[in-house]
Amino acid sequence: MSNARVFNVPATNLMGRGCLNEVGPYIQELGLNKALVVTDKFLNQNGIAGKVLDQLTAVGVEFVVYDDVKPNPTTKNVHDGVAVYNENNCNFIVSVGGGSPQDAAKGIGLVVTNGGDVREFEGVAKTKHRSVPIVAVNTTAGTSAEYTINYVITDEEREVKMVMVDRNSLATISVNDPELMVGKPADLTAATGMDALTHAIEAIVTPGAYPVTDATALAAVEIINNYLPRAVKDGNDIEAREQMVYAMFLAGIAFNNAGLGYVHAMAHQLGGVYDLPHGVCNAMLLPIVERENAKRDPKKFRAIAKAMGLEVANKTDEECATEAVEAIKALSVEVGIPTKLSELGVTEVDLDKLAENSMKDACAPGNPFIPTKEEVIAMFKEIL
Numbered sequence: 001m002s003n004a005r006v007f008n009v010p011a012t013n014l015m016g017r018g019c020l021n022e023v024g025p026y027i028q029e030l031g032l033n034k035a036l037v038v039t040d041k042f043l044n045q046n047g048i049a050g051k052v053l054d055q056l057t058a059v060g061v062e063f064v065v066y067d068d069v070k071p072n073p074t075t076k077n078v079h080d081g082v083a084v085y086n087e088n089n090c091n092f093i094v095s096v097g098g099g100s101p102q103d104a105a106k107g108i109g110l111v112v113t114n115g116g117d118v119r120e121f122e123g124v125a126k127t128k129h130r131s132v133p134i135v136a137v138n139t140t141a142g143t144s145a146e147y148t149i150n151y152v153i154t155d156e157e158r159e160v161k162m163v164m165v166d167r168n169s170l171a172t173i174s175v176n177d178p179e180l181m182v183g184k185p186a187d188l189t190a191a192t193g194m195d196a197l198t199h200a201i202e203a204i205v206t207p208g209a210y211p212v213t214d215a216t217a218l219a220a221v222e223i224i225n226n227y228l229p230r231a232v233k234d235g236n237d238i239e240a241r242e243q244m245v246y247a248m249f250l251a252g253i254a255f256n257n258a259g260l261g262y263v264h265a266m267a268h269q270l271g272g273v274y275d276l277p278h279g280v281c282n283a284m285l286l287p288i289v290e291r292e293n294a295k296r297d298p299k300k301f302r303a304i305a306k307a308m309g310l311e312v313a314n315k316t317d318e319e320c321a322t323e324a325v326e327a328i329k330a331l332s333v334e335v336g337i338p339t340k341l342s343e344l345g346v347t348e349v350d351l352d353k354l355a356e357n358s359m360k361d362a363c364a365p366g367n368p369f370i371p372t373k374e375e376v377i378a379m380f381k382e383i384l
Contacts, residue, residue, distance in 0.1 A: 005210055005212070005257070007212065007253075007257050008148075008149050008167050008170060008256055008257060009147060009170075009253055009256065010136070010146075010147060010170055010171045010172060010173060010174045011172055011173070012026055012172070012173045012174070013147070013173075013174045013176075013249070014026070014173070014174065014175045014176065014177075015174075015175075015176040015177075015245055015246070015249060016176075016177070016178070016242065016245070017177065017178055017179055017238065017242060018177065018179060019175060019176070019177045020051060020052065020055060020137065020175055020177040020179070020180065021055070023055055023135065023137070023173070023175050024055050024056075024058050024059040025059070026135075026173055027055075027056070027059055027061060027135060027173070028059050030092065030133055030135075030172065030173075032061070032091045032133060033060070033061055033062060033091065034061070034062045034063070034064075034088065034089060034090045034091050034092075035056060035061055035062070035063040035064075035090060035092055035093065035094045035135075036063070036064055036081065036084060036085045036088070036090040036092075036093050036094070036108070037049065037052070037053065037056075037063050037064070037065045037066065037067075037093075037095075037096060038066050038069060038081060038093055038094070038095045038096070038101050038104055038105040038108060039065065039066075039067050039069065039095070039096040039097050039101050040067055040068075040069045040070075040071075040097055040100060040101055041067050041068070043067075043096055043097050043101075043139060044065060044067040048096065048139055049065070049067070049096045051180070052094060052096050052137050053065075056094065063094070064084060064088045064090065066080070066081045066084045066085075068080060068081075069081075069097070069100050069101045069104045070100065070154075071100050071275070071277070072100065072152075072154045072161065072271050072272075072275055072278070073100050073101075073103050073104035073107070073152075073153055073154065074153065074154045074155075074156050075117070075118050075119060075153055075154070075155055075156065076156065077104045077107075077153075078104060078107035078108055078111060078118045078153060079111070079117075079118065081104060081105075081107075082108050082111045082112055085108060085112055085132075090132075091132065091133075092132055092133040092134065092135065093105050093108060093109050093131075093132055093133070093134045093135070094134075094135045094137065095134060095135070095136045095137065095146070095171075096137045096139065097137075097138075097139050097140075098138065098139055098140035098142070098143055098145070098192065099140070099142070099143030099145040099152075099195075099278065102136055102138065102143065102145035102146050102171075103145055103151040103152050103153060104153070105134055105136065106131060106134070106145075106151040106164075106169040106171075107121070107151060107153050107169075109131030109132045109134055109169065110127050110131045110166070110168060110169055112131070112132050113127075113129040113130065113131055113132055113168075114128060114129050114168075118162075119155060119162065121164050121166065122163070122164060122362075123163075123164065123165070123362055124164075124165045124166070124362060125165065125166050125167070125168075126164070126166065127166055127168045127169075128168075129168060130168045130170075131169050131170075133172040134171040134172055134173075135171070135172060135173045135175070136171040136173065136174045136175065137175040137177075137180070138175065138176050138180075139180045139181060139184075140181060140184065140188065140192040141176075141178075141189075141192055141193060141196065141231070141244035141245050141247070141248045142191070142192025142193055142194075142195040142196045142244075142248055142279055143192060143195055143196075143248075143278070143279075144196065144199060144248055144249070144251060144252025144253075144255070144256070146171055146175070146176070146252075147171070147174050147249065147252040147253060147256060148170075148252055148255070148256040149165055149166055149167045149169055149170050149256055150163065150164065150165050150169075150255075150256070150260075151164050151166075151169055152164070152268060152271075152278075154271070154272055154275075155272075158272075159272050159273050160269075160272045160357055161268040161269065161271050161272035163264075163268060163361055163362035163363060164362070165362055176245045176248070177245075178238060178241035178242040178244070178245050179238070179241075181241045181244075181245070182235065182236055182238060182241060183235045183236060184235055185235070186232045186233075186235065186335075186336065187336060189231050189232050189235060189335075190228070190232045190279075190283075190335035190337055191277050191278075191279030191280045191283065191337070192248075193224060193228040193231065193232070193279075193335065194228075194279050194280075194282060194283035194286070194331075194332060194335065194337060195278060195279035195282050195283070196220065196224055196244070196247055196248045196252075197220075197221065197224045197225075197228070197251070197283075197286070197328070197331070198263050198264070198279075198282040198283070198286050199217075199220075199251040199252060199254065199255040200217040200218070200220040200221045200224070200247075200250070200251035200254060200255070201217070201221065201286065201290060201304060202255060202259075202260045202261045202263055202264065202366070203217040203251065203254035203255040203258040203259070203260070204217045204218065204221075204254075204258075204300055204303065204304060205261065205290065205293050205297065205300050205301075205368050206258050206259045206260065206261055206366045206367070206368065207366070207368060208257075208258040208259040208366055209254075209258045209259075209300075210258065212257070213253075213254040213255075213257050213258035214254075214303070216250040216251070216254045217250065217251060217254035217255070217258070218303055218304070218307045219247075219250050219307075220247045220248070220250035220251035220254065221304060221307035221308060222307040222308070222309075223243050223244070223246060223250070224251075225307070225308045225309060225327075225331065226309075227239075227240045227243040227244055227247070228240075228244065228331070228335060229331070229334055229335060231244050232335045232336065258366075259363070260363040260366050261289070261293070261363060261364070261366045261367035261368070262289045262293075262358070262363070262367040262371065262376075262379075263285045263286050263289045263290070264282065264361070264363040265358045265359075265361035265362075265363040265364040265367070266281075266285050266289070266354070266358045266361075266376065267281035267282045267285055268357075268358075268361055268363070269353075269354040269357045269358050269361070270341070270344075270346065270354065272357070273350055273353070273354065274344065274345055274346060276344055276345075276346075280337060280338065280344070283332045283337040284332070284337060284338065284339070284341065285379070285383070286328055286332070287325050287326075287329040287332070288379050288382055288383060289367075289379060290324075290325050290328065291325045292369070292371070292375075293367065293368045294318075294321035294322070294324075294325060296368055296369045297368045297369075298316075298317040298318045298320070298321040301317065301320050301321035301324045301325075302315075302317050302320040302321075304320075304324045305320040305321070305323050305324035305327070306320075308324060308327045308328075308331075309327075310323050310324065310327060339383065340383060340384065341380070341383050341384050342384055346380075346384060348381070348384060351377050351380050351381065351384075352373075352377065354376075354377075354380060355373050355376035355380065356373065358376050359373060359376065
Protein backbone atom coordinates (compact mmCIF):
# COMPACT_ATOMS: atom_id res chain seq x y z
CA MET A 1 0.00 0.00 0.00
CA SER A 2 1.38 3.41 -0.96
CA ASN A 3 2.02 6.07 1.66
CA ALA A 4 1.93 8.82 -0.97
CA ARG A 5 -0.11 11.95 -0.22
CA VAL A 6 -1.86 13.88 -2.97
CA PHE A 7 -2.18 17.65 -2.52
CA ASN A 8 -4.89 19.12 -4.78
CA VAL A 9 -5.03 22.87 -5.37
CA PRO A 10 -5.83 25.08 -8.40
CA ALA A 11 -2.91 25.79 -10.71
CA THR A 12 -3.05 29.57 -10.10
CA ASN A 13 -4.29 31.33 -6.98
CA LEU A 14 -4.50 35.13 -6.78
CA MET A 15 -5.09 36.68 -3.37
CA GLY A 16 -4.69 40.00 -1.63
CA ARG A 17 -5.99 43.54 -2.08
CA GLY A 18 -6.62 44.50 -5.70
CA CYS A 19 -5.75 41.09 -7.16
CA LEU A 20 -8.96 41.04 -9.22
CA ASN A 21 -7.41 43.75 -11.38
CA GLU A 22 -4.63 41.35 -12.35
CA VAL A 23 -6.74 38.40 -13.46
CA GLY A 24 -7.13 39.46 -17.11
CA PRO A 25 -3.72 38.29 -18.39
CA TYR A 26 -4.15 34.94 -16.65
CA ILE A 27 -7.46 34.46 -18.46
CA GLN A 28 -5.83 35.42 -21.75
CA GLU A 29 -3.23 32.71 -21.21
CA LEU A 30 -6.01 30.13 -21.23
CA GLY A 31 -6.79 31.04 -24.84
CA LEU A 32 -10.55 31.05 -24.19
CA ASN A 33 -12.99 33.66 -25.46
CA LYS A 34 -16.58 32.99 -24.31
CA ALA A 35 -17.46 32.70 -20.64
CA LEU A 36 -20.54 31.57 -18.81
CA VAL A 37 -20.57 33.81 -15.72
CA VAL A 38 -22.24 31.93 -12.87
CA THR A 39 -23.45 34.11 -10.00
CA ASP A 40 -26.58 35.08 -8.08
CA LYS A 41 -29.01 37.93 -8.54
CA PHE A 42 -27.81 39.88 -5.51
CA LEU A 43 -24.21 40.01 -6.71
CA ASN A 44 -25.32 40.78 -10.26
CA GLN A 45 -27.47 43.68 -9.08
CA ASN A 46 -25.15 45.21 -6.46
CA GLY A 47 -22.24 45.70 -8.85
CA ILE A 48 -19.86 43.04 -7.53
CA ALA A 49 -20.33 40.81 -10.57
CA GLY A 50 -19.94 43.89 -12.76
CA LYS A 51 -16.37 44.38 -11.51
CA VAL A 52 -15.52 40.91 -12.78
CA LEU A 53 -17.32 41.49 -16.09
CA ASP A 54 -15.22 44.63 -16.57
CA GLN A 55 -12.07 42.49 -16.34
CA LEU A 56 -13.41 40.15 -19.02
CA THR A 57 -14.30 43.04 -21.30
CA ALA A 58 -10.84 44.55 -20.84
CA VAL A 59 -9.20 41.46 -22.33
CA GLY A 60 -11.76 40.94 -25.09
CA VAL A 61 -13.60 37.97 -23.59
CA GLU A 62 -17.29 37.68 -24.44
CA PHE A 63 -19.69 36.43 -21.77
CA VAL A 64 -23.25 35.49 -20.91
CA VAL A 65 -24.52 35.75 -17.33
CA TYR A 66 -26.47 33.04 -15.49
CA ASP A 67 -27.54 34.55 -12.15
CA ASP A 68 -30.29 32.24 -10.89
CA VAL A 69 -28.14 30.36 -8.38
CA LYS A 70 -29.89 29.84 -5.02
CA PRO A 71 -28.18 30.10 -1.61
CA ASN A 72 -28.17 26.30 -1.53
CA PRO A 73 -27.68 25.52 -5.24
CA THR A 74 -30.01 22.93 -6.71
CA THR A 75 -29.91 20.32 -9.44
CA LYS A 76 -32.16 22.65 -11.46
CA ASN A 77 -29.57 25.44 -11.12
CA VAL A 78 -26.92 23.10 -12.51
CA HIS A 79 -28.93 21.85 -15.47
CA ASP A 80 -30.30 25.29 -16.33
CA GLY A 81 -26.72 26.59 -16.29
CA VAL A 82 -25.60 23.78 -18.59
CA ALA A 83 -28.33 24.74 -21.05
CA VAL A 84 -27.22 28.39 -21.08
CA TYR A 85 -23.57 27.32 -21.51
CA ASN A 86 -24.33 25.10 -24.50
CA GLU A 87 -26.83 27.44 -26.14
CA ASN A 88 -24.29 30.25 -26.15
CA ASN A 89 -21.28 28.18 -27.25
CA CYS A 90 -19.27 29.04 -24.15
CA ASN A 91 -15.86 27.45 -23.63
CA PHE A 92 -15.16 28.22 -19.97
CA ILE A 93 -16.85 29.35 -16.76
CA VAL A 94 -16.27 32.35 -14.51
CA SER A 95 -17.90 31.86 -11.11
CA VAL A 96 -18.57 34.94 -8.98
CA GLY A 97 -19.72 34.62 -5.40
CA GLY A 98 -19.42 32.57 -2.25
CA GLY A 99 -19.89 28.84 -1.96
CA SER A 100 -23.21 28.73 -3.80
CA PRO A 101 -22.11 30.04 -7.23
CA GLN A 102 -18.80 28.19 -6.86
CA ASP A 103 -20.52 24.85 -6.23
CA ALA A 104 -23.06 25.44 -9.00
CA ALA A 105 -20.24 26.25 -11.43
CA LYS A 106 -18.47 22.99 -10.59
CA GLY A 107 -21.63 21.01 -11.23
CA ILE A 108 -22.23 22.82 -14.51
CA GLY A 109 -18.65 22.33 -15.66
CA LEU A 110 -18.71 18.61 -14.96
CA VAL A 111 -22.08 17.97 -16.61
CA VAL A 112 -20.85 19.82 -19.72
CA THR A 113 -17.82 17.52 -20.05
CA ASN A 114 -19.30 14.28 -18.73
CA GLY A 115 -22.95 14.52 -19.74
CA GLY A 116 -25.77 12.96 -17.76
CA ASP A 117 -27.44 14.20 -14.61
CA VAL A 118 -25.53 15.86 -11.76
CA ARG A 119 -27.25 13.46 -9.35
CA GLU A 120 -25.09 10.70 -10.85
CA PHE A 121 -21.98 12.44 -9.48
CA GLU A 122 -22.94 12.17 -5.80
CA GLY A 123 -20.13 10.64 -3.76
CA VAL A 124 -16.42 10.36 -4.45
CA ALA A 125 -14.77 10.62 -7.88
CA LYS A 126 -17.77 9.70 -10.01
CA THR A 127 -16.72 11.51 -13.22
CA LYS A 128 -14.24 10.53 -15.94
CA HIS A 129 -13.44 13.93 -17.43
CA ARG A 130 -12.20 17.20 -15.97
CA SER A 131 -14.57 20.14 -15.83
CA VAL A 132 -14.34 22.87 -18.41
CA PRO A 133 -11.86 25.53 -17.19
CA ILE A 134 -13.22 27.55 -14.27
CA VAL A 135 -12.00 30.96 -13.11
CA ALA A 136 -13.37 31.11 -9.57
CA VAL A 137 -13.77 34.64 -8.17
CA ASN A 138 -14.71 34.41 -4.51
CA THR A 139 -16.64 37.08 -2.58
CA THR A 140 -16.84 35.65 0.96
CA ALA A 141 -14.14 34.49 3.38
CA GLY A 142 -15.31 31.07 4.43
CA THR A 143 -16.38 28.27 2.15
CA SER A 144 -13.10 27.73 0.24
CA ALA A 145 -15.22 26.32 -2.58
CA GLU A 146 -13.04 28.12 -5.10
CA TYR A 147 -9.98 26.04 -4.11
CA THR A 148 -11.37 22.67 -3.33
CA ILE A 149 -12.39 19.38 -4.92
CA ASN A 150 -15.66 19.33 -2.94
CA TYR A 151 -19.00 20.71 -4.03
CA VAL A 152 -22.54 20.38 -2.68
CA ILE A 153 -25.77 20.41 -4.69
CA THR A 154 -29.27 20.10 -3.24
CA ASP A 155 -31.52 17.43 -4.70
CA GLU A 156 -34.86 19.19 -4.31
CA GLU A 157 -36.90 16.00 -4.69
CA ARG A 158 -35.12 14.08 -1.91
CA GLU A 159 -34.44 17.18 0.23
CA VAL A 160 -30.83 16.04 0.45
CA LYS A 161 -27.61 17.95 0.02
CA MET A 162 -25.51 15.78 -2.26
CA VAL A 163 -21.81 15.93 -1.44
CA MET A 164 -19.43 15.41 -4.33
CA VAL A 165 -15.70 14.94 -3.81
CA ASP A 166 -14.04 15.02 -7.21
CA ARG A 167 -10.69 16.42 -8.27
CA ASN A 168 -12.16 16.82 -11.78
CA SER A 169 -14.13 19.76 -10.36
CA LEU A 170 -11.02 21.74 -9.37
CA ALA A 171 -10.91 25.31 -10.67
CA THR A 172 -8.12 26.44 -12.99
CA ILE A 173 -7.69 29.88 -11.38
CA SER A 174 -8.93 31.13 -8.01
CA VAL A 175 -9.25 34.82 -7.13
CA ASN A 176 -9.63 36.11 -3.57
CA ASP A 177 -9.66 39.89 -3.43
CA PRO A 178 -10.66 41.18 0.03
CA GLU A 179 -11.86 44.40 -1.60
CA LEU A 180 -14.80 42.39 -2.95
CA MET A 181 -15.69 41.43 0.63
CA VAL A 182 -15.69 44.87 2.23
CA GLY A 183 -19.05 45.86 3.66
CA LYS A 184 -20.50 42.36 3.74
CA PRO A 185 -23.19 42.04 6.46
CA ALA A 186 -22.05 40.99 9.91
CA ASP A 187 -24.18 37.83 9.93
CA LEU A 188 -22.77 36.65 6.59
CA THR A 189 -19.23 37.47 7.71
CA ALA A 190 -19.75 35.49 10.92
CA ALA A 191 -21.30 32.48 9.19
CA THR A 192 -18.62 32.21 6.51
CA GLY A 193 -15.82 32.81 9.01
CA MET A 194 -17.08 30.06 11.30
CA ASP A 195 -17.36 27.83 8.25
CA ALA A 196 -13.64 28.37 7.68
CA LEU A 197 -12.92 27.57 11.33
CA THR A 198 -14.91 24.35 10.98
CA HIS A 199 -12.87 23.40 7.91
CA ALA A 200 -9.65 23.93 9.82
CA ILE A 201 -10.63 22.06 12.97
CA GLU A 202 -12.18 19.10 11.17
CA ALA A 203 -9.06 18.87 9.01
CA ILE A 204 -6.94 18.67 12.17
CA VAL A 205 -8.93 15.97 13.98
CA THR A 206 -9.63 13.73 10.98
CA PRO A 207 -7.51 10.58 10.65
CA GLY A 208 -6.63 11.83 7.16
CA ALA A 209 -4.55 14.70 8.57
CA TYR A 210 -0.80 14.82 8.02
CA PRO A 211 1.93 17.41 8.80
CA VAL A 212 1.29 19.64 5.77
CA THR A 213 -2.46 19.88 6.43
CA ASP A 214 -1.93 20.28 10.18
CA ALA A 215 0.38 23.24 9.58
CA THR A 216 -2.03 25.09 7.33
CA ALA A 217 -5.10 24.28 9.43
CA LEU A 218 -3.54 25.41 12.70
CA ALA A 219 -2.37 28.65 11.11
CA ALA A 220 -5.96 29.20 9.93
CA VAL A 221 -7.35 28.65 13.44
CA GLU A 222 -4.99 31.26 14.87
CA ILE A 223 -5.81 33.88 12.23
CA ILE A 224 -9.57 33.32 12.46
CA ASN A 225 -9.51 33.58 16.24
CA ASN A 226 -7.68 36.90 15.98
CA TYR A 227 -9.43 38.53 13.03
CA LEU A 228 -12.98 37.18 12.63
CA PRO A 229 -14.40 39.27 15.51
CA ARG A 230 -12.85 42.37 13.93
CA ALA A 231 -14.30 41.60 10.50
CA VAL A 232 -17.75 41.06 12.04
CA LYS A 233 -17.56 44.24 14.14
CA ASP A 234 -16.42 46.45 11.25
CA GLY A 235 -17.24 45.25 7.75
CA ASN A 236 -14.86 47.86 6.31
CA ASP A 237 -11.81 46.66 8.24
CA ILE A 238 -9.71 45.79 5.20
CA GLU A 239 -6.87 44.30 7.24
CA ALA A 240 -9.27 41.89 8.95
CA ARG A 241 -10.85 41.04 5.59
CA GLU A 242 -7.48 40.31 4.05
CA GLN A 243 -6.36 38.17 6.97
CA MET A 244 -9.60 36.17 6.70
CA VAL A 245 -8.81 35.56 3.02
CA TYR A 246 -5.48 34.02 4.03
CA ALA A 247 -7.13 32.00 6.80
CA MET A 248 -9.77 30.69 4.44
CA PHE A 249 -7.10 29.64 1.93
CA LEU A 250 -5.10 27.84 4.62
CA ALA A 251 -8.19 26.05 5.97
CA GLY A 252 -9.39 25.22 2.47
CA ILE A 253 -6.22 23.55 1.31
CA ALA A 254 -6.12 21.65 4.62
CA PHE A 255 -9.55 20.04 4.40
CA ASN A 256 -9.27 19.68 0.63
CA ASN A 257 -6.47 17.21 1.24
CA ALA A 258 -7.18 15.81 4.72
CA GLY A 259 -10.96 15.57 4.72
CA LEU A 260 -13.84 16.65 6.94
CA GLY A 261 -16.12 14.92 9.45
CA TYR A 262 -19.46 14.79 11.19
CA VAL A 263 -19.92 18.54 11.64
CA HIS A 264 -20.28 18.83 7.89
CA ALA A 265 -22.15 15.55 7.57
CA MET A 266 -24.84 16.87 9.94
CA ALA A 267 -24.82 20.46 8.69
CA HIS A 268 -25.47 19.31 5.12
CA GLN A 269 -28.74 17.71 6.22
CA LEU A 270 -29.98 20.88 7.92
CA GLY A 271 -29.30 22.73 4.68
CA GLY A 272 -31.01 20.10 2.58
CA VAL A 273 -34.21 19.92 4.62
CA TYR A 274 -34.52 23.48 5.95
CA ASP A 275 -32.46 25.45 3.40
CA LEU A 276 -30.41 26.97 6.25
CA PRO A 277 -27.08 28.81 5.83
CA HIS A 278 -24.30 26.26 5.80
CA GLY A 279 -21.87 28.28 7.90
CA VAL A 280 -24.44 28.86 10.65
CA CYS A 281 -25.19 25.13 10.84
CA ASN A 282 -21.48 24.30 11.03
CA ALA A 283 -20.88 26.87 13.75
CA MET A 284 -23.71 25.53 15.92
CA LEU A 285 -22.65 21.91 15.54
CA LEU A 286 -18.88 22.41 15.81
CA PRO A 287 -18.49 22.48 19.62
CA ILE A 288 -20.97 19.63 20.06
CA VAL A 289 -19.28 17.25 17.63
CA GLU A 290 -15.75 18.21 18.68
CA ARG A 291 -16.55 17.60 22.34
CA GLU A 292 -17.47 14.03 21.38
CA ASN A 293 -14.38 13.70 19.17
CA ALA A 294 -12.19 14.92 22.01
CA LYS A 295 -13.45 12.12 24.27
CA ARG A 296 -11.97 9.63 21.82
CA ASP A 297 -8.82 11.49 20.75
CA PRO A 298 -7.97 14.48 22.97
CA LYS A 299 -4.32 14.76 21.85
CA LYS A 300 -5.01 16.86 18.77
CA PHE A 301 -6.93 19.44 20.77
CA ARG A 302 -3.79 20.62 22.60
CA ALA A 303 -2.57 22.21 19.36
CA ILE A 304 -6.04 23.64 18.65
CA ALA A 305 -6.16 25.20 22.12
CA LYS A 306 -2.74 26.77 21.63
CA ALA A 307 -3.76 28.16 18.23
CA MET A 308 -6.79 29.76 19.88
CA GLY A 309 -4.53 31.61 22.29
CA LEU A 310 -5.04 29.38 25.32
CA GLU A 311 -2.31 28.44 27.78
CA VAL A 312 -1.55 24.73 27.42
CA ALA A 313 1.51 24.27 29.64
CA ASN A 314 1.04 21.96 32.63
CA LYS A 315 -2.38 20.84 31.42
CA THR A 316 -3.53 17.42 30.34
CA ASP A 317 -4.73 16.77 26.79
CA GLU A 318 -8.24 16.38 28.21
CA GLU A 319 -8.08 19.79 29.92
CA CYS A 320 -6.82 21.39 26.71
CA ALA A 321 -9.62 19.76 24.76
CA THR A 322 -12.28 21.01 27.17
CA GLU A 323 -10.93 24.56 27.04
CA ALA A 324 -10.60 24.47 23.23
CA VAL A 325 -14.23 23.42 22.82
CA GLU A 326 -15.35 26.18 25.21
CA ALA A 327 -13.27 28.72 23.24
CA ILE A 328 -14.92 27.63 20.00
CA LYS A 329 -18.33 28.07 21.60
CA ALA A 330 -17.38 31.50 22.97
CA LEU A 331 -16.14 32.70 19.59
CA SER A 332 -19.39 31.56 17.98
CA VAL A 333 -21.42 33.52 20.54
CA GLU A 334 -19.16 36.58 20.19
CA VAL A 335 -19.77 36.82 16.44
CA GLY A 336 -23.53 36.38 16.83
CA ILE A 337 -24.26 32.81 15.73
CA PRO A 338 -27.67 31.53 16.97
CA THR A 339 -27.51 28.98 19.77
CA LYS A 340 -30.67 26.93 19.15
CA LEU A 341 -31.80 25.15 15.97
CA SER A 342 -35.43 25.70 16.99
CA GLU A 343 -34.84 29.43 16.41
CA LEU A 344 -34.21 28.51 12.77
CA GLY A 345 -37.33 26.38 12.36
CA VAL A 346 -35.84 22.94 13.01
CA THR A 347 -38.28 20.52 14.67
CA GLU A 348 -37.81 17.25 16.52
CA VAL A 349 -40.00 15.39 14.04
CA ASP A 350 -37.22 15.54 11.43
CA LEU A 351 -34.35 14.37 13.64
CA ASP A 352 -34.59 10.73 12.58
CA LYS A 353 -34.35 11.69 8.92
CA LEU A 354 -31.53 14.15 9.60
CA ALA A 355 -29.54 11.53 11.48
CA GLU A 356 -30.14 8.84 8.87
CA ASN A 357 -28.92 11.07 6.06
CA SER A 358 -25.96 12.31 8.12
CA MET A 359 -24.67 8.76 8.34
CA LYS A 360 -24.77 8.45 4.54
CA ASP A 361 -22.99 11.75 3.92
CA ALA A 362 -19.66 11.66 2.07
CA CYS A 363 -17.97 13.58 4.93
CA ALA A 364 -19.03 11.12 7.63
CA PRO A 365 -16.18 8.58 7.18
CA GLY A 366 -13.62 11.31 7.89
CA ASN A 367 -14.68 11.69 11.51
CA PRO A 368 -12.39 10.32 14.27
CA PHE A 369 -15.25 8.03 15.36
CA ILE A 370 -18.47 6.90 13.72
CA PRO A 371 -21.46 7.63 15.95
CA THR A 372 -24.58 5.52 16.08
CA LYS A 373 -27.84 6.93 14.79
CA GLU A 374 -28.95 7.47 18.38
CA GLU A 375 -25.77 9.43 19.11
CA VAL A 376 -26.32 11.63 16.06
CA ILE A 377 -29.88 12.35 17.16
CA ALA A 378 -28.62 13.20 20.65
CA MET A 379 -26.12 15.71 19.22
CA PHE A 380 -28.86 17.39 17.19
CA LYS A 381 -31.15 17.45 20.25
CA GLU A 382 -28.53 19.17 22.35
CA ILE A 383 -28.85 22.37 20.32
CA LEU A 384 -32.50 22.00 19.36
